[in-house]
Amino acid sequence: MASGCLLLCWLLMAWPLAAAERAVVGSLDSVGSETLAGLMLRWGEQLERDYPGVRLQLQASGSATAPAALAAGTSRLGPMSRRMSAAEREAIEARQGHLPLEIPVALDALAVFVHRHHRLEALSLAQLDAIFSDTRRCGAARPLGRWQDVAGSKQQGSITRHGRNSVSGTHGVFKRQALCGGDFRLDVNEHTGSAAAVAAVAGAPGAIGYAGAGYLTAGVRAVALENAAGEAVAPSAEAVLSGDYPLSRPLYLYVNLPPGERLPPAEAAFIALVLSDAGQALVEESGFIALPEALRRAARAQLGLGEG
Amino acid sequence: MTDHAAFPRQRLRFICDRLATALISACGIGVIGAVLAIGVFLAVEVAPLFVAPEVREQATAGDSLPALASLPTDSLSAAGEQQQWQADGRELVVFQRTASGLELAGRVEAVPPSRRITALAALQGGRALLIGDDGGGVQRWVTLADQDLPVPAGRYQALGSAPIRQLIALPDRQALAVNEANQMGLYQAIGGLRWQGQAPSGEALGWDDQGGLWWGSPDAASRLEIDAEHAEVNWRSLWLPQHYEGYAAPQQRWQTSASDSRDEPRYGLAPLAWGTLKAAAYALLVAIPLALGAAVHTACFMSAGLRTRIKPTLELMEALPGVVLGFIAGLVLAPWVERYLPGVLALLLVLPLGMLSGGALWACCSARWRQRLPLSWAGLWLMPWLALLAALALWLSPSLERLWFDGDMRSWLALQLGLDYASRNAMIVGLAMGLAVMPTIYALAEDALSGVPKSLAEGAAAMGATRWQALWKVVLPAASPGIFAALMIGAGRAVGETMIVLMATGNTAVMTASPFEGLRSLSANIAIELPEAALGGTHYRLLFLSALLLFVFTFCVNTLAEVVRGRLRRRYQRLGGPT
Amino acid sequence: MRLARGEGPWAWLAAGSVALSLLLLVALLALLAGRGLAHFWPGELVQVELDDGSRFAARPGREERSAEGVERLYHTGNREWLGTPWRWVEVARIVDQQRPAELVIVERRRWGDFIGRVVGLEEDGVALDIDDEAARWTALDERLTRLARLREARDALRQEEVMPRVRALSAEQDVASRARLEDELAAANAEVLALQARMARDRVVLESVAGERLALPLEEVLALQRPNAMSLPAKLGAWGERAWRFLSEGPRAANTAGGVWPAIFGTVLMVLLMSLLVAPFGVLAAIYLNEIAHQGRLTRLVRISVRNLAGVPSIVYGVFGLGVFVYGIGGSLDEWFFSDQLPSPTFGTGGLLWASLTLALLTLPVVIVATEEGLARIPDHQREGALALGATRLETLRRVVVPMALPAMLTGMILAVARAAGEVAPLMLVGVAKLAPQVPLDGEFPFLHLERKFMHLGYHIFDVGFHSGDVEAALPLVYATALLLVVVILVLNLTAIFMRHHLKARHGALPR
Structure with missing residues (x-):
C-alpha cells in the first residue's frame, strides 16, 4: 500500500518537476474564441496549480479575433471554434513569415x-x-x-x-x-x-x-x-x-511557432496539459467532447512533445 | 528690509508668475487641443474610404519580365461557382455545373436589342457576372440559389461608347474593363465605375506572383498598380439599398462575415443609423413624459424641504451604470415582459389613470386627509398606490390574455396586427434606456423651470391664476428653451448609449418601426465588431466612420442645446432673476 | 375641493411621474439588493419524490407558470451524473418533500456543487470505521481544519519561496546563477508538491439521493454545509463568510463561481490611475479657461466645445483610444523600446495604461466643467482684493482662488471617478480582459505593470451574465457584482452631492 502511495506521489510530482527544470515561467496571452473561453480558463487554472510561475491572460470575443491577434503578434495562442480560412492564413503568413500550427483540442x-x-x-x-x-x-x-x-x-x-x-x-x-x-x-x-x-x-x-x-x-x-x-x-x-x-466541429488552438524553433516552456506546458488526460477531463467537464487518443497522439507528434 | 534687497525678490516673483502663467496656458491649451482632436483624428482615419480609386502604370520591367500566370483567353465565356456562362449575340447561355458535367440551364437576353455581348467575367466568389456589350455598357448579373438563371443586378455607368473588348476580374469583386477605343475602367460590384482613363498600349499579359497585372507586349511591359482599397464604399452605397449577390432585389443590409472571404460584405449603414435613432426615439418616448412631469412637479409643486431630498435622488439615477441596466433589461426584464405582455401593455394605461384617479380620490377626501396628504408630497404618497395598481395589472395579466388574446398575446399580435414579437425588442431598450436618460433630462429641465424668476409666477398668481395656469401660461414658455436644451442633451445621450442597447436587444440590423422588433445601433455595432476588424481595412474604417457620425451628431445636438441654454441664461439675467 | 379642480389633471400626472420614477429606482435597487445578497444565504435543501418514484435532493428556486402548469426550478448539483445542475419540475408531479437534516451541499473545485449525504471517510484509500454520525462530522471537521492548515502552508511556500525565484529567473541572464536558481526552484517545487501529496491523503465518501457514490478528495472541497441542520446564527455566519469570500477571492470554474477580487482591484487601480492623470490636467485647463484666457468669442466657443465633449458617447472615446493610444502610440513605443519582443506587442495592445488614459480623456470635460463652475462662483472682488494688495497672478491663484475652488474641484473629481467606474463600452476596446489573474500591481519590478490587461467589475457583469456556460448559476453572481458596483458608484456620487451642497451653502454666504 505504502509503495503504491509513493508511486502515486512520484507520478504526481514527476511531470511538473521535469518541466520545472526548463523553468516554466511567464505569461501566456490568448485571444480568440468565446466558445472556448470557459475551457481555456479551466486549463489556465489547472496550469497555474501545476506551475506557480505561469499566468494565462485571456481575451475572448470571438474566433475572428484570433487570426487578427496572431497576425499582429498580440498573442501566441489563438483558440478558434472553426478552422482558419485561407485568407486568414495568408494574412498571418504575410505578417509573421510562417503559418501558425493548428492543434485540435476538443470536439464540439x-x-x-x-x-x-x-x-x-x-x-x-x-x-x-x-x-x-x-x-x-x-x-x-x-x-x-x-x-x-x-x-x-x-x-x-x-x-x-x-x-x-x-x-x-x-x-x-x-x-x-x-x-x-x-x-x-x-x-x-x-x-x-x-x-x-x-x-x-x-x-x-x-x-x-x-x-x-x-x-x-x-x-x-x-x-x-x-x-x-x-x-x-x-x-x-x-x-x-x-x-x-x-x-x-473540432475546436482548434492555433500557435504562433516559427518553423525549426521549439515551443517556449510555458506554451509547451500548456499544450501538454491540454492534450493530457487531465486536460481532456476538463474538456468533458466543460460540456465538450474529449478528443480521441489517436488525434491527440498525432498532435503531440506534430509539436515534438513527448507522451504527456 | 531695503528696496534693493526686495528688488530681486520682486523680480523673481514676477518671473515665477510669468512662467506659471505660461505653463498653465500651455497645459490648458494642450489639454483642450487634445480633447478637441478626437473629431479630427476620426476624420483622418475615415478619409481614405472616400479617396477615389486609381489605376497607375508603374515603371516598365525592361528585359526581365517576371513569370506570369496567364489570363483567361476567351473573353466570351466565364466560369462561376455553380454555373458556366457563354455569350451568344444578345443572349447569355447558362450551364449548370452538376456531378456529371455541364448541363444547359437556359438562355436569357442580357443586353438591349440593338447590342450584343462582347465580354464576360465572373467576379470573385463566382456568384456574380459582369457583362460588357458593344455599346460600352457594363452590367452585373447575380445568381440566385433557387433559380437556374441569373438575374440582372444593375447597369453601371458606360465606359465610353466603343465595344468592351475585355473584362478582367480582380480581387475584392473588382474588374477592369477595356474597350476598343483603348479606354480603361475600374468597376466594383457595388461601387460601380470607380475610375476611368487611358489603357496602356498593348494587351493584358497576366498576373505576377504578387498579384500585379502586367500590360503591354512581351518586349515593353509595364505593371499596373491598382489602388482601390475601399472601392466598394462610396457615399451612395452606404445609405441606399444595394443589390447583393444571392438576392432578387436591392436591399438595405449590414452583414459582415469574418469567417470567409467568399462572402460579399454588406456595408449598408442605413439599418444601423435607423436602429440608433429608433432606440433613441423609444427611450425618449419613455423618458420625456416621466422627466418633464417630474421636473414640473419638483419645480412648481413640491415642498422645498422634500425637494432638496428628491432632486438629488432622481439625479442619482444618472449614475446607474449602463451595464447594470443592460443586464437587467436583457436577462430579467425581457423574458419577464414577454411572459406578462398584456399586463405590461396595460400598465401604459393603468399608471396614468392611476395617477389621475389618485387625484380624484384625493379631491373626494375630507379636508383633514387632504392636509395630511398634500399635493406637495404627492410624489411620495402616490408610490404605494401606483405599486398596488401595477401589481394588480400584472396579477390580472394571464386572465387578460385568456380573455382577449386567445391565451397567447404574441400569436394574437402576429395574426391580428401582423406584428412579430422578438423578445429583445425596441420596447425593452426604450424602458431601460429611458430610465438611463430620464435623470439627465429631468435635471436640466428642473433647473430651467426653477430658474425662471419667481416674479413671473407671482405676477400671474396675483392676477388670479391657479398654480397650474401660471405654470402652463407663464413659467413653461419662459423655460421652454431650457427644456428644449434638456431634450436635446437627453437625445444625445440616448443616441450614444452602448451597453444597454448591446445587452437588451438582439442586435438585429432590421429597419422596422415596430416596438416589438429588435434593432442594431451604431454604438453597439462598434463594440461588437471593432475588436475583430483588421487594422486599416474597409470594415475598420467604416466602424470609425460610425464613431465619427455619432461624434458629429452628439456634438451638433449638444452645441445647439448649449447655445439655447446660454441665451436663456442671459434672458433671465435681464429679467433680474437668479443667475 | 376648489383647489383640486383648479390644479387639474396635469398636476397629478406630474406628481405621478415623480412617484413612478422613485418607484422604478426603488424597485431596481431592491431587485439588486435582494437577489445579490440572497446569493450568499445557505438555503434549505429538500429531498423530493416524484410520481414516477424517482428521487432527488436539491435547493428549490423560482417558479414559473405556463400552460403546462406551475413549474419549479431546482438546483440539483451533481452535474457529472445529471448533465446539468438544474432541473425544472412540474409541481403537480411532486408526491413527497422532506428536509432531512443530514443533507449536505458540497462546493467542489470541479463539476460544481454536490448535493447528497456523507457516508464515510477514507484515509490513504482505507475507509475509516466510524459509524456514529456525530463522530463522523467531528472527524470530517478535524480533517478539513488540517487541510486548511496544509493549504495555508503551501500557499505561503508558493508566495515566499517559489514566486520570488520564478521572478528572479525570468530576469536572470547569467547561466551559472540560472542553474542555481533552477535548482532552488526545483527544491521549492518539490516541497510544494510534497505538501500537496499530504493534502491528498483524505477522501470523503459521498452518496447522492439516487444512490451514486463518489469518493471525493477532501482537497477538492471548497465548502461543505448542512443547511437543514444549521441554526439561524450559524446561517448568518455562513452568509457572512460566503460574502467575504466573494469579495476576497478570485473567480473559479470559468468565472461561474468564486469571487470578484481581481475585478475590484482592477477597477480601483484603473480609476486611481485615471484620477492621477485627469486631476492636474483638468484643473489646469479649467484655470486657464477661466482665469488666464482672454474672455472672448473664441474662449466661449472652446468652453461650449468642452462642455459638449461630456455628451459625446463613451464608445467614441473607446474608438479614439484604440486608434491613437493602442495602435498609434503603443505601436510606436513597441517599435522604439520593445523591438526585441516584437511581433508580440508590449504596449501595442490594450492594457491598463491605455484604458486609464482613455477614461481620463472621457472624464476630462467633467472635471473641467465642475472646476470652472467653482471658479466662476468666486466673486471677482476676492481676486481684485488680492491683486490690489500687490500679489502676482500666481499668488492670487495659489492663495485665494484655488483654495476657494477646492471643493468644486473635488466634486468634479468624484463625479469623474463615478462615471469612470461605471463605463464599460470603451474598455472593451482598450484593454479589459475576461480573466487576468495576474493583477497589474505586484512585487515584480517595476511593480506597476501598465501594459497588462486587467479585470473590471462592469465588464465582469457583462461577461458572466452573457458569456458563462451556466446562466442559472451565473445570474446570482451577476446580481451580487452589480450590487457591489452600484453601491460603490452611489457612495461616490452621494459624496459629490454632499460636497456640492456644502460648497453652495458656503459660497452662497459670500457677498457678491
Missing part, C-alpha cells in the same frame, strides 16, 4: 435548441436552413416563419431566432454547415455570447437558437437533426465521434 457539437416545453423532435437541415436563412441555399422551397408550417412541430405562432454575432466561429460554422454558406436572415438575434442566446431561447416558448451543445441548460431542449442518411440524431458524444451528427 453545434446544437439547435428550443424551449423545454416545445415538442419538436427532429429537424432536417433543409428545414433548419429555411428557418434561419433568407437565401435558402440548402434547397428549401420557401422560408419557414411560423411553427405551424414546420413539419413535426405542434407549436403555434411565429418563430423567433437566436444565434451568435458574426465575430464568432459558431456563427461561421453554422453558416457553412447548416445554411450551406448562405446568409442569415436579418431578424436572427445576434447575441454576444452563447449563454445569452440559450437564455433567450429558455425565456420564450416560440424561440429557436443555435449554440455549442455544451451550453445546454435546464430551460431548453436540444433538437435532434436529420443527417445525410435521413436518421434523426441527437447531439451526443457518441454520435459526434462516429460522425453521425451533422453539425459538429
Whole structure:
C-alpha cells in the first residue's frame, strides 16, 4: 500500500518537476474564441496549480479575433471554434513569415435548441436552413416563419431566432454547415455570447437558437437533426465521434511557432496539459467532447512533445 | 528690509508668475487641443474610404519580365461557382455545373436589342457576372440559389461608347474593363465605375506572383498598380439599398462575415443609423413624459424641504451604470415582459389613470386627509398606490390574455396586427434606456423651470391664476428653451448609449418601426465588431466612420442645446432673476 | 375641493411621474439588493419524490407558470451524473418533500456543487470505521481544519519561496546563477508538491439521493454545509463568510463561481490611475479657461466645445483610444523600446495604461466643467482684493482662488471617478480582459505593470451574465457584482452631492 502511495506521489510530482527544470515561467496571452473561453480558463487554472510561475491572460470575443491577434503578434495562442480560412492564413503568413500550427483540442457539437416545453423532435437541415436563412441555399422551397408550417412541430405562432454575432466561429460554422454558406436572415438575434442566446431561447416558448451543445441548460431542449442518411440524431458524444451528427466541429488552438524553433516552456506546458488526460477531463467537464487518443497522439507528434 | 534687497525678490516673483502663467496656458491649451482632436483624428482615419480609386502604370520591367500566370483567353465565356456562362449575340447561355458535367440551364437576353455581348467575367466568389456589350455598357448579373438563371443586378455607368473588348476580374469583386477605343475602367460590384482613363498600349499579359497585372507586349511591359482599397464604399452605397449577390432585389443590409472571404460584405449603414435613432426615439418616448412631469412637479409643486431630498435622488439615477441596466433589461426584464405582455401593455394605461384617479380620490377626501396628504408630497404618497395598481395589472395579466388574446398575446399580435414579437425588442431598450436618460433630462429641465424668476409666477398668481395656469401660461414658455436644451442633451445621450442597447436587444440590423422588433445601433455595432476588424481595412474604417457620425451628431445636438441654454441664461439675467 | 379642480389633471400626472420614477429606482435597487445578497444565504435543501418514484435532493428556486402548469426550478448539483445542475419540475408531479437534516451541499473545485449525504471517510484509500454520525462530522471537521492548515502552508511556500525565484529567473541572464536558481526552484517545487501529496491523503465518501457514490478528495472541497441542520446564527455566519469570500477571492470554474477580487482591484487601480492623470490636467485647463484666457468669442466657443465633449458617447472615446493610444502610440513605443519582443506587442495592445488614459480623456470635460463652475462662483472682488494688495497672478491663484475652488474641484473629481467606474463600452476596446489573474500591481519590478490587461467589475457583469456556460448559476453572481458596483458608484456620487451642497451653502454666504 505504502509503495503504491509513493508511486502515486512520484507520478504526481514527476511531470511538473521535469518541466520545472526548463523553468516554466511567464505569461501566456490568448485571444480568440468565446466558445472556448470557459475551457481555456479551466486549463489556465489547472496550469497555474501545476506551475506557480505561469499566468494565462485571456481575451475572448470571438474566433475572428484570433487570426487578427496572431497576425499582429498580440498573442501566441489563438483558440478558434472553426478552422482558419485561407485568407486568414495568408494574412498571418504575410505578417509573421510562417503559418501558425493548428492543434485540435476538443470536439464540439453545434446544437439547435428550443424551449423545454416545445415538442419538436427532429429537424432536417433543409428545414433548419429555411428557418434561419433568407437565401435558402440548402434547397428549401420557401422560408419557414411560423411553427405551424414546420413539419413535426405542434407549436403555434411565429418563430423567433437566436444565434451568435458574426465575430464568432459558431456563427461561421453554422453558416457553412447548416445554411450551406448562405446568409442569415436579418431578424436572427445576434447575441454576444452563447449563454445569452440559450437564455433567450429558455425565456420564450416560440424561440429557436443555435449554440455549442455544451451550453445546454435546464430551460431548453436540444433538437435532434436529420443527417445525410435521413436518421434523426441527437447531439451526443457518441454520435459526434462516429460522425453521425451533422453539425459538429473540432475546436482548434492555433500557435504562433516559427518553423525549426521549439515551443517556449510555458506554451509547451500548456499544450501538454491540454492534450493530457487531465486536460481532456476538463474538456468533458466543460460540456465538450474529449478528443480521441489517436488525434491527440498525432498532435503531440506534430509539436515534438513527448507522451504527456 | 531695503528696496534693493526686495528688488530681486520682486523680480523673481514676477518671473515665477510669468512662467506659471505660461505653463498653465500651455497645459490648458494642450489639454483642450487634445480633447478637441478626437473629431479630427476620426476624420483622418475615415478619409481614405472616400479617396477615389486609381489605376497607375508603374515603371516598365525592361528585359526581365517576371513569370506570369496567364489570363483567361476567351473573353466570351466565364466560369462561376455553380454555373458556366457563354455569350451568344444578345443572349447569355447558362450551364449548370452538376456531378456529371455541364448541363444547359437556359438562355436569357442580357443586353438591349440593338447590342450584343462582347465580354464576360465572373467576379470573385463566382456568384456574380459582369457583362460588357458593344455599346460600352457594363452590367452585373447575380445568381440566385433557387433559380437556374441569373438575374440582372444593375447597369453601371458606360465606359465610353466603343465595344468592351475585355473584362478582367480582380480581387475584392473588382474588374477592369477595356474597350476598343483603348479606354480603361475600374468597376466594383457595388461601387460601380470607380475610375476611368487611358489603357496602356498593348494587351493584358497576366498576373505576377504578387498579384500585379502586367500590360503591354512581351518586349515593353509595364505593371499596373491598382489602388482601390475601399472601392466598394462610396457615399451612395452606404445609405441606399444595394443589390447583393444571392438576392432578387436591392436591399438595405449590414452583414459582415469574418469567417470567409467568399462572402460579399454588406456595408449598408442605413439599418444601423435607423436602429440608433429608433432606440433613441423609444427611450425618449419613455423618458420625456416621466422627466418633464417630474421636473414640473419638483419645480412648481413640491415642498422645498422634500425637494432638496428628491432632486438629488432622481439625479442619482444618472449614475446607474449602463451595464447594470443592460443586464437587467436583457436577462430579467425581457423574458419577464414577454411572459406578462398584456399586463405590461396595460400598465401604459393603468399608471396614468392611476395617477389621475389618485387625484380624484384625493379631491373626494375630507379636508383633514387632504392636509395630511398634500399635493406637495404627492410624489411620495402616490408610490404605494401606483405599486398596488401595477401589481394588480400584472396579477390580472394571464386572465387578460385568456380573455382577449386567445391565451397567447404574441400569436394574437402576429395574426391580428401582423406584428412579430422578438423578445429583445425596441420596447425593452426604450424602458431601460429611458430610465438611463430620464435623470439627465429631468435635471436640466428642473433647473430651467426653477430658474425662471419667481416674479413671473407671482405676477400671474396675483392676477388670479391657479398654480397650474401660471405654470402652463407663464413659467413653461419662459423655460421652454431650457427644456428644449434638456431634450436635446437627453437625445444625445440616448443616441450614444452602448451597453444597454448591446445587452437588451438582439442586435438585429432590421429597419422596422415596430416596438416589438429588435434593432442594431451604431454604438453597439462598434463594440461588437471593432475588436475583430483588421487594422486599416474597409470594415475598420467604416466602424470609425460610425464613431465619427455619432461624434458629429452628439456634438451638433449638444452645441445647439448649449447655445439655447446660454441665451436663456442671459434672458433671465435681464429679467433680474437668479443667475 | 376648489383647489383640486383648479390644479387639474396635469398636476397629478406630474406628481405621478415623480412617484413612478422613485418607484422604478426603488424597485431596481431592491431587485439588486435582494437577489445579490440572497446569493450568499445557505438555503434549505429538500429531498423530493416524484410520481414516477424517482428521487432527488436539491435547493428549490423560482417558479414559473405556463400552460403546462406551475413549474419549479431546482438546483440539483451533481452535474457529472445529471448533465446539468438544474432541473425544472412540474409541481403537480411532486408526491413527497422532506428536509432531512443530514443533507449536505458540497462546493467542489470541479463539476460544481454536490448535493447528497456523507457516508464515510477514507484515509490513504482505507475507509475509516466510524459509524456514529456525530463522530463522523467531528472527524470530517478535524480533517478539513488540517487541510486548511496544509493549504495555508503551501500557499505561503508558493508566495515566499517559489514566486520570488520564478521572478528572479525570468530576469536572470547569467547561466551559472540560472542553474542555481533552477535548482532552488526545483527544491521549492518539490516541497510544494510534497505538501500537496499530504493534502491528498483524505477522501470523503459521498452518496447522492439516487444512490451514486463518489469518493471525493477532501482537497477538492471548497465548502461543505448542512443547511437543514444549521441554526439561524450559524446561517448568518455562513452568509457572512460566503460574502467575504466573494469579495476576497478570485473567480473559479470559468468565472461561474468564486469571487470578484481581481475585478475590484482592477477597477480601483484603473480609476486611481485615471484620477492621477485627469486631476492636474483638468484643473489646469479649467484655470486657464477661466482665469488666464482672454474672455472672448473664441474662449466661449472652446468652453461650449468642452462642455459638449461630456455628451459625446463613451464608445467614441473607446474608438479614439484604440486608434491613437493602442495602435498609434503603443505601436510606436513597441517599435522604439520593445523591438526585441516584437511581433508580440508590449504596449501595442490594450492594457491598463491605455484604458486609464482613455477614461481620463472621457472624464476630462467633467472635471473641467465642475472646476470652472467653482471658479466662476468666486466673486471677482476676492481676486481684485488680492491683486490690489500687490500679489502676482500666481499668488492670487495659489492663495485665494484655488483654495476657494477646492471643493468644486473635488466634486468634479468624484463625479469623474463615478462615471469612470461605471463605463464599460470603451474598455472593451482598450484593454479589459475576461480573466487576468495576474493583477497589474505586484512585487515584480517595476511593480506597476501598465501594459497588462486587467479585470473590471462592469465588464465582469457583462461577461458572466452573457458569456458563462451556466446562466442559472451565473445570474446570482451577476446580481451580487452589480450590487457591489452600484453601491460603490452611489457612495461616490452621494459624496459629490454632499460636497456640492456644502460648497453652495458656503459660497452662497459670500457677498457678491
